[in-house]
Amino acid sequence: IYSFTLHCIVYDSGIKKELQTNGSAAAAAMIQTYLDEQDNIQLNIGITGESGSGKSSFVNAFRGIHNSDKKRAAPTGVKETTTDPTPYPHPNHPNVTLWDLPGIGTTKFPADEYLKKIEFERFDFFIIISADRFRENDVKLAEEIQKMKKKFYFVRSKIDHNIRDEEETQGSEFNEEETLKEIREDCIQGRVESPQVFLVSSRKLNLYDFHLLEKTLQEELLAHKRNALLLALPNVSLEIIIKKKEALQARIKYRAGVSALGAFTPVPGLSFGADMIMMVTTIRQYQATFGLDSESLQRLAQTVGLPLDELRAVMTSPLAGKEINKDLIIKLVSCSVVDLSLTATEEGFRFIPLFGIPAAMTLSSVSTYTTLNMFLNMLADDAQKVFEKALGLDTTV
Incomplete structure (x- = not known):
């Protein structure tokens, strides 16, 4: 019974063994531990470069925060504003932290002691930023990072300014690609x-x-850190939104597994209640990952200079503009004939001897899998519409 039900939803020999040895509660706890670990993988990114290079602006942009946000933004300015390594956790994914590092070659952080003073070992990779040509100190830092077998990436910032200046200088002869x-x-x-x-x-x-840069980081990061980076990335392309959807979708089978194992308990209504709590938590995670929660939308509106209501107006899902809670999810699930019939059938099967419990487990997993996919698709579609609106694209096409 156990093996059949679990085989349908979770292809993991360790979980199957835990189920057979210690029972459904232990197997469900094992799956939940795995999911929690995935949500809390630590990623530390070091952002460094000379003063005035645009380090802080990059940290803010990556985290979807406007430079004027006094509460959350890394301070910016023409002078060196970072005097010590300063962590800036992602607002929706605090396991991902960008560190605004002091400029290399300052009095407090001389080039030959820089890596030691910033505690080099804690960073997964470095981004070295310059507003023009990379200087001697930048090159020295890159060479030292290479020696220590870690990755670094050169980012040339403020490109929009350079393009504007060159276009004004060259006039009709300007060619952006060549520039x-x-x-x-x-x-x-x-x-x-x-x-x-x-x-x-x-x-x-x-x-x-x-x-x-995003694609390169995804390819070169250790496998278990890739999703941590992906889910924290700003929605700057449709490709990123699609990748986020795929990453979140890959975890649904595990949540369906927890749902099935919870249905083993022969108490009417208990499985449904637990599933609703799990769905609320999961859908809130989807909302935050796609930047559709209220705070993320407010930050985006500020960044792109649009009224918040205009961003919200393009969202068409029944989740749009609403607080994700148990009552809302129950209401929306009740509107789905398939999900409602699966839930009712699951509860009915509990009273059938022998066959009832494994059938209820299977139906619970199918219901959870179907429902989470439905909400994930809704939010991914809304994220695409908001992205297009933010860029001034025609969302009616």
Whole structure:
């Protein structure tokens, strides 16, 4: 009975063994522990460079926070505003932390002692930012990071300013693609072996090379850290939204497994109540990951200079603009004929000897799987519409 039910929803020999050895409660706890671990994988990103390079602006843009947000933003300015390594956790994914590091070569952080003073070991990778050509200290830092077998990436910031200036200078002869190519080639001039240089505007992450930086980080990060980065990324492309949806979708089978194991308890209504609590928590996570919670939408509205109501107006799901709670989810599930019939059938099966409990477990897993996929699709669609509205694209196409 156990093996059949679990085989349908979770393909993990360790969980099956736990189920057979210690029972359904222990197996459910094992799955939940796995999910909790996935949600709390720590990722520490070091952002460094000389003073005035745009480090703090990049930290803020990555976290979806406007520079003017005095409560959450890393302070920006033309002078060095970072005097010590300062952590800035992601507002929706606090397991992902961007560290605004002091500029290398300052009196307090001389180049030859820099890595030791910032406690190099705690960072998963470094992003070295410059507003023009990378300087000697940047190159020295990159060489030291290479020696210690960690990854670094050069980011050339404020590209939108450079493009604007070049367009004004060259007039009708201006070619953006050629200009970007020249800037990229001029950044390092062969000082570092196989450098990766990404041209980025913190004001417009959807332009230039941010998507290439994101793709490279995804490819080169350790496997267990990739999703932590992905779920925290700002929605600067439709591709990122799709990847987030796929990552969240891959976990639904585990939540369906917890639901099935919870249905083993032959108490009418208990499984449904537990499932509703789990769904509320999970759907709130989806909402935050897609940046559709109230605070995230307010930050986005501030960043793109649109009224909050205009962003909310393009969202069409029944979750739009609502607080995710148990009553709302029950109401929406009740409107779904398939989910409602599955739930009713599950409760009815409990009273059938021998066959009833395993059938109820299977139906519980199918109901949870179907419902979470439905809400995930709704929120992913809303995220796409909000993204298009934020960029001024035609959301009616």
